[in-house]
Amino acid sequence: MTSQELQRVRQLPAGRKADLASYVDEVGRVTVADLAAHFNVSIDTIRRDLDQLDRENILIRTHGGAVSTSERAGRDREIDVRLSMQAAEKEAIAQLAVDLVTDGSVLMINAGTTSLAVARALRNHRNLTIATNNLRIPAEISPTVFRDLYMFGGAVRTLTQATTGPVTLGMSGSTPEVDIRCDMALIAVGAVDGSGCSTSNLGDAAMMAEMISRAERTAILADSTKLDRRLFAQIVPLEGADYLVTDRAPSSGLAAALDAAGVTVLVPEGE
Missing domain, CATH: 3.40.50.1360 (Rossmann fold)
Structure with a gap:
């Protein structure tokens, strides 16, 4: 797949969500504004994506952003983050x-x-x-x-x-x-x-x-x-x-x- 084709795939909702999930997993914690800028989409789009990924237990939605589920197994989280979970x-x-x-x-x-x-x-x-x-x-x-x-x-x-x-x-x-x-x-x-x-x-x-x-x-x-x-x-x-x-x-x-x-x-x- 050429770089142009890859870019087009990543603009599709499914491709963007996969990239978004991977990015959150790598960074650990992100804000909605940072994600909107990184993926060049609107804040409302990012919020919808994060809500769906949270429902699928792919990441953890927080007030104003998200954190990676990889932190769940072993590392303490700040209590204010955990208060927003479940x-x-x-x-x-x-x-x-x-x-x-x-x-x-x-x-x-x-x-x-x-x-x-x-x-x-x-x-x-x-x-x-x-x-x-x-x-x-x-x-x-x-x-x-x-x-x-x-x-x-x-x-x-x-x-x-x-x-x-x-x-x-x-x-x-x-x-x-x-x-x-x-x-x-x-x-x-x-x-x-x-x-x-x-x-x-x-x-x-x-x-x-x-x-x-x-x-x-x-x-x-x-x-x-x-x-x-x-x-x-x-x-x-x-x-x-x-x-x-x-x-x-x-x-x-x-x-x-x-x-x-x-x-x-x-x-x-x-x-």
Whole structure:
């Protein structure tokens, strides 16, 4: 194919979208304006292309641009980028998860944007005790919801707006460590497959596993893009969870594994 023929192919919608997807994958993060200039098309055309490629899970649409899906497997993203990903699905998960919570109970909630959606959805609950490593929760949860709110200490990870460290709450240097327990752990994870729940960061995995070990019941929170996937660090096998709260019914293979492990799957009505 000559260079002129190649250029004509690239001006066709299908050819442009293929080039666009390749370009986003190579660059990692782009804006709509940059893409419009690069491909010499209108901003509205680029927006339509990005919306379609996002629906096809080829890239991740963000406010004002897109990011590559290749970042999904292992690298942390800035929380503002992750807040725009699967936003409707996270809201649906949050509404299901808060139905598991009773007033007056003690909760542990981990970091993550799905967990943050759950914390916001607790607005009609009262008298909760909440312990978390999610730095966004104190600013975004309604003060009418909780009786006590605690933050776990540790190293601060600015990208994810979280702390990573031991699941302890010290009162003073001379006081022995207090054993803490909770009624429910609400744990957002990076991946769920037949072997269990996993995430990309070793420290996060250890912290989530400890939260789960201190809980009477555990609800795993994962949108459907995280199902049938495995990341670097395992948190718990499927048997370690009581519920999987997601936005779409799992595949038949994963559903069978969850059933065998005694995990109740919660999905929105109609899914």
